[in-house]
Amino acid sequence: MKGKYSRQVKTAVKLIWSSFDRDEIRRGYSILILEAQKGDADALAFIARCFMGEEYVWPQAGFKVDDANASKLMQKSAMMGSATGVLCAARSSNLTPSVERHMPFASFKEAFEEILGQAERGDAFCCYMVANVYFWGDYLRVEPDYAKQFKDENGYNAW
Template identity: 70%
Template structure:
């Protein structure tokens, strides 16, 4: 992580968590998906949060709640070295001994 998120992650997080426009939020989600496909561990963490329900993201975005997938994404993010992924995994109880 080097203390900073990649530019695509920064832009995507801004679109998802500061907008109440479903299309903008979807665009941010697609940016996260692309960053994750390019190996960005932080992107995986934020994708997971999109699927953790309305405690974590505005329900109007239409992201399906999927706790199992979110858990796996958080664990993968942590394993790949995302400090944010580790912190989110700890907070959500997903930092299992195997992930540690």
């Protein structure tokens, strides 16, 4: 949020996504809950990811898939100003027109640029999100006019 994650959120992300120890993962989750209760929008985005299944979190971590809760949390994080929430909401079909109207970012591009800045400063998770934006074609939301230069998906992928 606002160009960088809080120290607590960084710690929690490391504990959850860089560990195979369920106790450490639970400790990271507890940190996210505390930070979300304090109003940290990024914490909400990462909590949402915990409920989105094995594409988003290690399956043996013990989180039960809860799509409805994940969607609600991801959308709330985007509307509260988490650039992570915006990019993850787009990737998980949760960036609805209503969410876009209520998020404090002027556009998807503005949220992307915040994440890109963090990636350029070495944040590994932000590097991953930037790569996903390019890989999945979400970059055309960043630069809509680019779509005009590609005849099809293969052209975009070659670019």
